[in-house]
Amino acid sequence: MATIPVSQDLRRGGSFLVAAATPDEIFTPADLTGDQRLIGQTTEEFVTKEVLPRIPELEQHKKGVLPELLKKAGEIGLLGGLVAEQYGGAQLDKVATTVLAEKLAAYASMAVAHGGHAGIGTIPLVYFGTEEQKKKYLPKLATGEWLACYCLSEPQAGSDALASRTRVVLSPDGKSWILNGQKMWITNGGFADVFTVFAKVDGDKFSCFIVERNTPGFSVGAEENKMGIRGSSTVPLFFENAAIPKENLLHEVGRGHIVAFNTLNAGRFSLGAYCLGGSKRAIADSAKYAKERTAFGKPIAEFGLIEAKLGEMAIRTFALESMIYRTAGMIEAAVSAAESGPDKSKAAMQTLEEYAIESSISKVAGSEILDYCVDEGVQIFGGYGFHEDYPMARAYRDSRVNRIFEGTNEINRMLIVQMLMKRAMTGALPLIAAGKKLADEILAGPSFEEAPAGEFAAEQQSIAQAKKAFLLASGAAVQRFAEKLADHQEIVAALANIVIDIYAMESSLLRAQKAARDAEAMGDAARTYIYDAVDRIEKEARTALAATFEGDALTTQLAVLRRFTKHSPVDTVALRRRVAHAVLAQNRYPFEAR
Numbered sequence: 232m233a234t235i236p237v238s239q240d241l242r243r244g245g246s247f248l249v250a251a252a253t254p255d256e257i258f259t260p261a262d263l264t265g266d267q268r269l270i271g272q273t274t275e276e277f278v279t280k281e282v283l284p285r286i287p288e289l290e291q292h293k294k295g296v297l298p299e300l301l302k303k304a305g306e307i308g309l310l311g312g313l314v315a316e317q318y319g320g321a322q323l324d325k326v327a328t329t330v331l332a333e334k335l336a337a338y339a340s341m342a343v344a345h346g347g348h349a350g351i352g353t354i355p356l357v358y359f360g361t362e363e364q365k366k367k368y369l370p371k372l373a374t375g376e377w378l379a380c381y382c383l384s385e386p387q388a389g390s391d392a393l394a395s396r397t398r399v400v401l402s403p404d405g406k407s408w409i410l411n412g413q414k415m416w417i418t419n420g421g422f423a424d425v426f427t428v429f430a431k432v433d434g435d436k437f438s439c440f441i442v443e444r445n446t447p448g449f450s451v452g453a454e455e456n457k458m459g460i461r462g463s464s465t466v467p468l469f470f471e472n473a474a475i476p477k478e479n480l481l482h483e484v485g486r487g488h489i490v491a492f493n494t495l496n497a498g499r500f501s502l503g504a505y506c507l508g509g510s511k512r513a514i515a516d517s518a519k520y521a522k523e524r525t526a527f528g529k530p531i532a533e534f535g536l537i538e539a540k541l542g543e544m545a546i547r548t549f550a551l552e553s554m555i556y557r558t559a560g561m562i563e564a565a566v567s568a569a570e571s572g573p574d575k576s577k578a579a580m581q582t583l584e585e586y587a588i589e590s591s592i593s594k595v596a597g598s599e600i601l602d603y604c605v606d607e608g609v610q611i612f613g614g615y616g617f618h619e620d621y622p623m624a625r626a627y628r629d630s631r632v633n634r635i636f637e638g639t640n641e642i643n644r645m646l647i648v649q650m651l652m653k654r655a656m657t658g659a660l661p662l663i664a665a666g667k668k669l670a671d672e673i674l675a676g677p678s679f680e681e682a683p684a685g686e687f688a689a690e691q692q693s694i695a696q697a698k699k700a701f702l703l704a705s706g707a708a709v710q711r712f713a714e715k716l717a718d719h720q721e722i723v724a725a726l727a728n729i730v731i732d733i734y735a736m737e738s739s740l741l742r743a744q745k746a747a748r749d750a751e752a753m754g755d756a757a758r759t760y761i762y763d764a765v766d767r768i769e770k771e772a773r774t775a776l777a778a779t780f781e782g783d784a785l786t787t788q789l790a791v792l793r794r795f796t797k798h799s800p801v802d803t804v805a806l807r808r809r810v811a812h813a814v815l816a817q818n819r820y821p822f823e824a825r
């Protein structure tokens with residue numbers, strides 16, 4: 232795949248906070264190659280022909296239907312995207328797997344099952360398996376002959392996964408590992424053949440093991456009665472002196488956390504892509520309904536408040552899509568650059584770690600934007616939005632879990648800031664230097680530095696100033712609380728929200744600037760997002776500063792903040808309506824593949 236060349240300053244994860252990219256440096260859906268588009272089409276056709284007609288059976292949990300569909304997906308190459316060709320996989324690039332994920336999300340339960348198998352179920356073997364383990368499992372996982380799942384959570388250990396109580400000891404003859412304990416909430420567990428199980432060796436060394444379904448002493452519990460994604464399988468697992476061969480240790484004893492957390496990094500990014508697909512679906516369903524439904528003598532699509540909803544759904548989805556493809560492009564460029572090295576899997580793993588901040592952003596923004604879209608979707612459908620015979624009720628229920636699994640959004644917000652601070656301290660990201668430069672600038676008073684010029688000058692200025700607002704608020708919090716900052720979670724979450732909005736603002740604007748087609752409508756979407764985001768950022772920074780300073784010091788800091796967040800009024804009502812008109816003209820999200 233041709234990758235987008237990126238300058239040195241922008242190659243580090245999180246660097247968007249301290250460096251400004253140009254439009255040519257970001258990957259956008261308009262850059263999709265013919266092959267990547269073809270993957271999208273194939274996936275879309277598969278979902279339309281094979282999956283959607285079977286939703287009633289899937290929702291009623293009819294035995295065998297979901298594994299049958301997963302195996303069919305495997306037959307046409309939709310399961311082996313991450314698996315190297317030498318093990319029978321399709322070895323797709325990061326952008327192609329992103330397209331695939333979003334297209335599968337037309338039915339959320341299918342997306343979750345796919346993620347559980349081809350994502351977090353398969354990744355531990357791809358990146359940490361020995362040659363023998365890869366040869367044994369990957370060819371079967373790539374085709375769907377065997378299905379996989381990822382087993383980390385326990386009844387008493389979810390977010391705090393390292394508090395696992397599942398225990399492992401080596402058998403007296405040294406030939407097997409003996410597992411005892413319980414897992415909870417395991418996606419695909421009801422039918423999976425291969426289980427990646429995390430447990431503590433001798434009660435303290437967190438490690439990872441491959442468990443096969445027919446293992447004596449291992450049993451699978453009943454399906455959970457869930458609020459949503461009812462078509463997916465979620466079960467508890469039980470281990471009572473379950474003996475597995477010694478060679479089924481995955482990676483090293485005591486290094487299970489490396490397997491677990493790196494796998495989740497990859498899973499989080501993909502979850503954002505699945506949510507993107509779900510958001511687009513909600514927009515399409517809502518647009519069609521709004522045109523068909525009449526009230527007070529006209530289609531409800533003609534009412535300003537309905538247009539505002541459709542417009543805002545598309546604007547937020549545009550921001551999400553811009554972030555996701557920008558990140559996918561960066562990951563792919565980094566993986567391709569490292570491919571000449573001796574250990575490709577290690578390079579890919581390091582790349583995932585490098586972009587862990589962007590992956591958490593993808594997860595949090597994706598799940599919350601999807602929640603917004605389905606919530607407004609229900610509202611557009613009115614009473615019919617509350618009825619299970621119409622699509623929005625299920626979409627609304629299905630969406631909610633995305634804020635909970637793959638690390639809750641609270642945990643991911645903490646991680647975003649924690650990872651940034653770690654990078655600042657180790658010098659991997661020049662945040663401290665940027666903070667010092669800002670402090671000098673503040674001391675020097677209002678500057679007459681050259682303002683950006685051109686069509687989007689005001690927006691570029693807003694983004695540059697938003698980065699300063701982040702440096703101001705985060706620098707103050709770090710100085711005041713130092714290593715105790717993690718205990719001030721509300722401040723950390725406010726900082727994370729600023730980071731997420733900055734990435735969304737910048738990615739939206741760069742894409743609109745790069746666009747050759749529909750540039751005007753994309754400009755409307757980017758402008759609206761940026762205008763509203765500046766106000767959100769001001770509020771979050773104010774919250775953080777007010778929890779950090781008091782009295783005169785606070786007054787001074789707030790005056791500085793105002794310098795960074797002042798912006799000229801924009802008629803977002805008109806812009807949002809224009810975006811809504813683009814939605815209604817196409818009966819769907821209007822920026823697809825552009």
Ligand SMILES: Cc1cc2nc3c(=O)[nH]c(=O)nc-3n(C[C@H](O)[C@H](O)[C@H](O)COP(=O)(O)OP(=O)(O)OC[C@H]3O[C@@H](n4cnc5c(N)ncnc54)[C@H](O)[C@@H]3O)c2cc1C
Nearest residue numbers: 381382383384388389390416417418635636637638639641
């Ligand atoms: C449908 C479904 C499918 C799932 N699939 C899988 C799977 O395939 N494999 C797997 O291993 N797991 C799976 N999970 C489990 C999921 O990852 C956990 O539910 C999730 O990590 C949260 O853990 P918990 O439920 O124990 O909640 P808790 O950790 O108890 O959290 C409860 C609340 O407290 C908050 N909280 C916890 N710690 C902190 C903190 N330090 N700071 C601030 N707030 C905090 C959380 O954000 C949350 O709001 C699945 C869950 C569901 C519902």
